[in-house]
Amino acid sequence: MSTILPVPHNDPSAAVSFSDHIICSWHSGLGIPCGAYTSVSDLSRHLSMHGVNGPAKSVISCAWGDCGRAPMKRESIVRHVEEVHLQVKYLCDQCSASFSRKSTRNGHVFKSHSYAS
Secondary structure, eight states: OEEEEOOOTTOGGGGGOOOOEEEOOBBOTTSOBOOOEEEGGGHHHHHHTTTOOSOTTOEEOOOBTTOOOOOEEHHHHHHHIIIIISOOEEEETTTOOEESSHHHHHHHHHHHHOOOO
């Protein structure tokens, strides 16, 4: 299917990392980062333990590290953390093109690698 490459935000040498685990940097109310070791695929479930839950359209602020982004819809938080803080890349298995969003990668696969029968 695809490969997910989390790239630590401040470590450009890790661009070829194949680990799908990260250290959670979501800050509690006391400003202390969580520090839990979790997988990128479980990020949504993990962030729900930090109160990132409720209606998709509810507005929430990102508490990852020292993020200064304006509040956003709850439904966007996981994608925001993956793209901005973890720099997760979704690779096309057929041509190795890299995408920051899974939906963009899937659209690429459909348009570029689907053949009419």
